[in-house]
Amino acid sequence: MNPERQLIEGIRRASSKTRNPALIRGIGDDCAVLRVPAGSDLLVTTDMCVEDVHFRREWHPAKSVGHRCLARGLSDIAAMGGEPLACFLSLALPPKLPQRWVNDFMAGLLRLARQYKTPLSGGDTSSAGKITADIIVLGTVPAGEALLRSKARPGDRIYVTGELGGSAATLKRLYSGKKILPSAGDRHFYPMPRLEVGRWLRKNKLATAMIDISDGLSVDLAHICEESKIDGVLKLQTLPMAEMADLNLALHGGDDYELLFTAPRSAIVPRKIAGLPITEIGEIRPRTARKGTVSTIDPAGRLKPLRPAGWEHFGTS
Amino acid sequence: MNPERQLIEGIRRASSKTRNPALIRGIGDDCAVLRVPAGSDLLVTTDMCVEDVHFRREWHPAKSVGHRCLARGLSDIAAMGGEPLACFLSLALPPKLPQRWVNDFMAGLLRLARQYKTPLSGGDTSSAGKITADIIVLGTVPAGEALLRSKARPGDRIYVTGELGGSAATLKRLYSGKKILPSAGDRHFYPMPRLEVGRWLRKNKLATAMIDISDGLSVDLAHICEESKIDGVLKLQTLPMAEMADLNLALHGGDDYELLFTAPRSAIVPRKIAGLPITEIGEIRPRTARKGTVSTIDPAGRLKPLRPAGWEHFGTS
Numbered sequence: 001m002n003p004e005r006q007l008i009e010g011i012r013r014a015s016s017k018t019r020n021p022a023l024i025r026g027i028g029d030d031c032a033v034l035r036v037p038a039g040s041d042l043l044v045t046t047d048m049c050v051e052d053v054h055f056r057r058e059w060h061p062a063k064s065v066g067h068r069c070l071a072r073g074l075s076d077i078a079a080m081g082g083e084p085l086a087c088f089l090s091l092a093l094p095p096k097l098p099q100r101w102v103n104d105f106m107a108g109l110l111r112l113a114r115q116y117k118t119p120l121s122g123g124d125t126s127s128a129g130k131i132t133a134d135i136i137v138l139g140t141v142p143a144g145e146a147l148l149r150s151k152a153r154p155g156d157r158i159y160v161t162g163e164l165g166g167s168a169a170t171l172k173r174l175y176s177g178k179k180i181l182p183s184a185g186d187r188h189f190y191p192m193p194r195l196e197v198g199r200w201l202r203k204n205k206l207a208t209a210m211i212d213i214s215d216g217l218s219v220d221l222a223h224i225c226e227e228s229k230i231d232g233v234l235k236l237q238t239l240p241m242a243e244m245a246d247l248n249l250a251l252h253g254g255d256d257y258e259l260l261f262t263a264p265r266s267a268i269v270p271r272k273i274a275g276l277p278i279t280e281i282g283e284i285r286p287r288t289a290r291k292g293t294v295s296t297i298d299p300a301g302r303l304k305p306l307r308p309a310g311w312e313h314f315g316t317s
Numbered sequence: 318m319n320p321e322r323q324l325i326e327g328i329r330r331a332s333s334k335t336r337n338p339a340l341i342r343g344i345g346d347d348c349a350v351l352r353v354p355a356g357s358d359l360l361v362t363t364d365m366c367v368e369d370v371h372f373r374r375e376w377h378p379a380k381s382v383g384h385r386c387l388a389r390g391l392s393d394i395a396a397m398g399g400e401p402l403a404c405f406l407s408l409a410l411p412p413k414l415p416q417r418w419v420n421d422f423m424a425g426l427l428r429l430a431r432q433y434k435t436p437l438s439g440g441d442t443s444s445a446g447k448i449t450a451d452i453i454v455l456g457t458v459p460a461g462e463a464l465l466r467s468k469a470r471p472g473d474r475i476y477v478t479g480e481l482g483g484s485a486a487t488l489k490r491l492y493s494g495k496k497i498l499p500s501a502g503d504r505h506f507y508p509m510p511r512l513e514v515g516r517w518l519r520k521n522k523l524a525t526a527m528i529d530i531s532d533g534l535s536v537d538l539a540h541i542c543e544e545s546k547i548d549g550v551l552k553l554q555t556l557p558m559a560e561m562a563d564l565n566l567a568l569h570g571g572d573d574y575e576l577l578f579t580a581p582r583s584a585i586v587p588r589k590i591a592g593l594p595i596t597e598i599g600e601i602r603p604r605t606a607r608k609g610t611v612s613t614i615d616p617a618g619r620l621k622p623l624r625p626a627g628w629e630h631f632g633t634s
Contacts, residue, residue: 024358025465028544030396030528031360031456033463036353041341043348046453048407048441079347090365090407090451124365124451134407134441134451136363139348146350148342211347227345 011089011106011120020119022085032122034086034138041146042085043139045076051131059174062101064182064189065133066108068255072214073137074116074193075257079212081147081202082139084118084195089135092128105133116195147202147261152209152228156262158282159269161197164217165245168253173244187242191257196274198259206269210261216252218294220260222308225293232294233303234282252309325442328406328423337436339402349439351403351455358463359402360456362393368448376491379418381499381506382450383425385572389531390454391433391510392574396529398464398519399456401435401512406452409445422450433512464519464578469526469545473579475599476586478514481534482562485570490561504559508574513591515576523586527578533569535611537577539625542610549611550620551599569626 012027025033036042049055049069060068070087077084089109093102113120118137170188173180182189194212201207209228211220217239221232234251241250262284263269269278287293295303329344342350353359366372366386377385387404394401406426410419430437435454487505490497499506511529518524526545528537534556538549551568558567579601580586586595604610612620 025463029466030393031362031399031463033397033458033465034359034361035460036359038355042351042353042359044351044403044405044439044453044455045348046405046407046439046441046451048409048443048449048451050409050443050445050449053409053444076347080350082348086361088361088363088453090363092365092367092370092449122361122363124363126365126367127370128367128449129446132365132367132409132445132449134363134365136361136405136453138361141350143352146342146346146348148350149346 020086020117023119023121026119026121032086032088034121036085037140039143040140041143043077043080043082043141043146044136045073046134046136047072047076049133060189061182062104063108066105067112067190069133069135070109070112071191071193071257073135074112074118074195075212075214077137077139078193078195078198079147079210079259080139080141081145081198081210082141083199084116085138085140086121087113087118087135087137088121089123089133091123092126092132094129094131095127097131141202145202147198147207147210149209149211149224149227152224152230152262152284154230154284154286155265156208156284157265157280158221158232158234158260158262158284159278160213160240160258160260160281161194161273161276161278162258163240163242164213164256164258165249165253166242167191167255168249169242169244172249188255191255193257194259194276197276200273201261206263206267207261208263210259213256213258213260214254216254216309217260218251218306218308222294224260224262229287231285231287232282233285234294234296234306236296237299238279238281240277240279251306328437337403337434340436340438343436343438349403349405351438354457356460357457358460360394360397360399360458360463361453362390363451363453364389364393366450366452377506378499379421380425383422384429384507386450386452387426387429387454388508388510388574390452391429391435391512392529392531394454394456395510395512395515396464396527396576397456397458398462398515398527399458400516401433402455402457403438404430404435404452404454405438406440406450408440409443409449411446411448412444414448433510458519462519464515464524464527466526466528466541466544469541469547469579469601471547471601471603472582473525473601474582474597475538475549475551475577475579475601476595477530477557477575477577477598478511478593478595479573479575480557480559481530481573481575482566482570483559484508484572485566486559486561489566505572508572510574511576511593514593517590518578523580523584524578525580527576530573530575530577531571533571533626534577535568535623535625539611541577541579546604548602548604549599550602550614551611551623553613554616555596555598557594557596568623
């Protein structure tokens, strides 16, 4: 049996432990066959993780790489208010990669898949120079109820879950040469998708627009502003900052996978949803002719344009 | 605008020309939103194309790489008897890749997408050392009617569409150093998915099992045998061989993207379906204890085990 075939068989055995009644036929045919529940819309997201761009083997344990890979996709489902249905993995691996690395990567990915009942239902394998993993997550949402980026309206308030900048703070320490032992609760190594909050907001029809913070608050708020054709104003003093994070990391650091959403001014948004703190951090205003769509406002009411400065990947070496 | 964002915007503009009423929200949100027609099962397939593994820049024009990328996914939909619904592309590119290459790649992919009404509905971009494209194709099939690999039964006859070994013959010439000007009709550079034949076979309930020939006849027939728990016997003298191909290439050459299917002995299978020749090439027998599941049979009725020897990728360099 060749190594690719061996990998596929291993994945098939491991993934058969996670079941979802919607999955009629998983790994082992030309396509997976799924039955999307009646009255549901289908959500689809793909996210690519490339070695030395999204992770480094010397910094990130294989289990963390596998976990982060699926967490990114699940976070996109959360940002639509959706329920995960199934995932697919295309995996390109260097021929000399130790089998142990692959086993740990799969263990990290499949543990999160089990936790959120998201069976690994297919994919592809290839050889490559650098580890490249493309994760595809399918989800469902009641028809017409997906929370889009494009429905924020002037007067809406801006909210965020949890704390910001924590993942970037850890990354900054890694860059500075610090050795970090990744613990299971570390948001950089083991981010948890905010599926419960996304579901709650969708069911309670509280949010007008939503996105997950993967690129950084400034960039992701700008996405909502572009798609909704409005401006966003952030009150800096209200930003919930993670331990070790500073304002810069909270504004521009990526990979927090918190949810950023808007709700009408009149909406009563709880201080906690599914156990997670919710913080009001700004408001939506009508689109102006100013360059840029995101500003900060100081306690005196003075606006200052904020240049969206995204998450910097490591760059290819 | 950074290059990745520029690429996404370019894809968004180009892909907006291909419409499918099932696509509610395409590129521009955390997920795409699709409405799968009621009474349909959903098909999902992913295929990864890696530079110097699946193609070489000096051999394959960018348009051909983009075309082949999507054709592989559409061929998997064809092999289930399905209709394409939408596609997604995760694309990792070397920072110094000429923009012209990316434009041509996208042009090749989007032309085929338009032809089969398969809107590009989302994806991801990244930088990478080598070009890596992961294509995800979604399709539909009336509920319960997907043509699986696992339903071949003893007594069934084995059929194949078109001709075999043509793609491998071209590849062999490329390996030998021959310059080849890729023409639009060349099955190596521009393979066409057999969606019309797949649909016809599903509608007429003629096929018991089906697969597309991507790895090579010997390997792909072995997949049907494994999943159906039966043996396959090939009559070598009946194999429809492409011009320039020999028996070895017809048996083991990959990337032909013809359909391989089984049908009951009593079924009347037309000699042509959707204009394409259909050839009977063998039969299904009960599983024996012999090692291996695929054999060849000579005119005197003597069986000889056939070792599935797949498509050799170029290997990573």
